[in-house]
Amino acid sequence: MIRTLVVDDDFRVSAIHSAYAARVPGFEVVGQAGSVAAAVDAVRELRPDLLLLDVYLPDGSGLEVLRRLLAELDGDRPDTLMITAARDVASVRSAMQLGATGYLVKPFGFAALEERLAAYRELRERVAALDPVAENGQAEVDALFSATRPTALPAVPAKGHSAPTLSLVLAAVRAGGRDLSAAQVAEQTGVSRATAQRYLSYLVREGLARLELRYGTTGRPEHRYRVT
Structure with missing residues (x-):
């Protein structure tokens, strides 16, 4: 089971997203947090595999959660799927630079989150199945890097498109x-x-x-x- 922590300042939204995630096979919601401080403490205590992380939190930004976990845990930090109403390019760029595996804009329904979580589950399964001895071909590497992208978007936008x-x-x-x-x-x-x-x-x-x-x-x- 992929242990998942939901971080959102609105407890009603957090409950909805937790219920969504729990419906996806292979995922277990181990906790919820509503602030930067609570999120960092919960990661230390619960050691989740995945964060569903909002940007807008009462004591700062969800991006600060990523920065603190990167500094404190480095390679042992959980993976992160940003789930937020923040649509500005700066937030998207910062999330990418800080290692978020995906970015889902609110509001959304169960199907949208299910697609992202299923892609993330597939990525974990592919990484676990890699042979550490064999050299992996370009096709396998490309598949790993594209696994968490929504299927609706082209893997590489045309020139001149970000x-x-x-x-x-x-x-x-x-x-x-x-x-x-x-x-x-x-x-x-x-x-x-x-x-x-x-x-x-x-x-x-x-x-x-x-x-x-x-x-x-x-x-x-x-x-x-x-x-x-």
Whole structure:
């Protein structure tokens, strides 16, 4: 069983995410924490394999939890899946630099978390099955590095497209629950409208989003986007 610690400042959200994780085969929720200090103490005491970690905590940032665990435990620290409403590129970049294995933007349903946890479980199984004597080929290495990525995103974005920004734009369209304009996506993600439009067009080309035209009484039709 993969021992999992849920860290979120809202106890109701923490309970929901704990229930979600407990439903996924192979995962056991061993505790919950609602602050930076409580999270660090819980990791020391419970030694979980995985953190489901929020960025916004009452006594600081979830990123500070990662920094403290990196300094204190180094290679013995648990893996981390960020689960947060923070959509800014700076938070995504910091999480990646601090070793987070994934980044899931709130709100989300059980299916989205199940996909990420199943991918993480597969990664652990592949690492455990590696032969320490044999030399691993490039294909196996690539598979390990891509295992925790959501299947909806291309492994390597096209030139001129940033993976964190692409994730933010796709998450915004997903979270919208309806068709969104480029201006609405730009407002939600903090990027410019032109950048949002460029990334939305890329998602359409990749088959990850659908373009719909909304016709008004006059003028050109408005471009709206929704996930496929």
